[in-house]
Amino acid sequence: MLDEGGKAMSADGNHLIAVIKESENYEKLAESLADIRKDVNSLQQISLGTQSFEVEWFLGGDWKFLACVCGLELRRMDEIEKKQTFNNGFERTKFKHMAGWESFLNDTLKIPFNWFICKETKKLKSRDLTGPEKMKLFRNIDFTQILPNHSKSADILQLWTQFMSITDMLSSSNLNQSIEQFQQKSTAFMDQFLQLYHTKHVTPYMHALLWHVPEFLKLYGQICSFTQQGFEKLNDKTTKDFFRSTNQRGLDALTQIVQKRNRMEHLEDLGCQRKTRTFNCSNCAAQGHNILTCISECNTRGFKPCCSPSHVMKSNGKWDKQCENVQV
Numbered sequence: 360m361l362d363e364g365g366k367a368m369s370a371d372g373n374h375l376i377a378v379i380k381e382s383e384n385y386e387k388l389a390e391s392l393a394d395i396r397k398d399v400n401s402l403q404q405i406s407l408g409t410q411s412f413e414v415e416w417f418l419g420g421d422w423k424f425l426a427c428v429c430g431l432e433l434r435r436m437d438e439i440e441k442k443q444t445f446n447n448g449f450e451r452t453k454f455k456h457m458a459g460w461e462s463f464l465n466d467t468l469k470i471p472f473n474w475f476i477c478k479e480t481k482k483l484k485s486r487d488l489t490g491p492e493k494m495k496l497f498r499n500i501d502f503t504q505i506l507p508n509h510s511k512s513a514d515i516l517q518l519w520t521q522f523m524s525i526t527d528m529l530s531s532s533n534l535n536q537s538i539e540q541f542q543q544k545s546t547a548f549m550d551q552f553l554q555l556y557h558t559k560h561v562t563p564y565m566h567a568l569l570w571h572v573p574e575f576l577k578l579y580g581q582i583c584s585f586t587q588q589g590f591e592k593l594n595d596k597t598t599k600d601f602f603r604s605t606n607q608r609g610l611d612a613l614t615q616i617v618q619k620r621n622r623m624e625h626l627e628d629l630g631c632q633r634k635t636r637t638f639n640c641s642n643c644a645a646q647g648h649n650i651l652t653c654i655s656e657c658n659t660r661g662f663k664p665c666c667s668p669s670h671v672m673k674s675n676g677k678w679d680k681q682c683e684n685v686q687v
Contacts, residue, residue, distance in 0.1 A: 370592035
């Protein structure tokens with residue numbers, strides 16, 4: 360994973376070895392993954408000819424899964440009273456600030472957003488933002504505008520700015536020279552967080568950010584390889600395979616998923632990997648666009664502009680070069 364670098368962060372750098380249809384508890388997972396755990400333990404050292412390789416294994420997953428496989432008894436998600444445990448200053452019994460959210464997203468950030476009543480559940484809902492939309496929101500959010508009557512809106516905004524600065528540092532490919540600076544920023548963030556909230560609001564992720572992320576940075580220089588981004592992409596592909604390539608019937612569907620992934624990986628190892636089709640623009644011969652989106656000078660005329668950026672026009676259901684139809 361560390362040696363492959365960027366490939367490990369793509370779906371092609373991850374491989375499907377098991378699909379389990381069981382509840383998430385320690386006993387079921389231990390029984391289902393017993394043979395895989397045995398194989399992993401036997402692969403601590405690999406010999407190839409005269410060379411010997413030491414394999415370093417990492418256990419990854421979300422916090423609930425890691426707590427489950429490690430046998431830790433933590434608070435269940437459905438037992439946490441959200442209104443009492445997480446207090447973000449938002450008055451849930453009133454809706455006066457929801458209009459502020461809509462106005463901020465639509466008018467300020469130009470992100471289409473609105474609240475609506477779900478026809479099935481009769482509850483207030485909203486659409487999920489895309490990844491780029493979330494990043495745009497995170498980098499431009501203004502709590503003083505969204506929560507104008509909140510007494511600590513300016514402090515919350517400053518806290519959020521500190522958090523975004525920390526995430527920007529983590530996205531760097533190499534942090535060997537600024538690990539101490541990262542730890543100082545994380546400590547300052549936690550100190551200010553505890554001034555606004557209580558210790559019961561500190562999550563395990565915050566603990567990991569302050570105490571364990573710097574440890575990973577000292578050992579490996581970055582944590583991008585541990586985000587499991589490629590695994591999530593593989594999970595998306597596997598979900599699509601379930602709905603598009605299986606009969607969706609119990610264990611047979613899981614078998615079909617694994618067989619399809621194995622066939623695809625086998626063909627890729629043989630050099631039969633599908634490649635992205637490339638084409639050249641018929642106007643400028645460059646790649647990445649076609650004549651419809653080309654902004655270069657038309658090759659049918661010696662002067663500019665003649666019809667740029669639209670080099671063609673639709674006539675009688677067909678695209679014709681507009682330059683040839685221009686009367687000089």
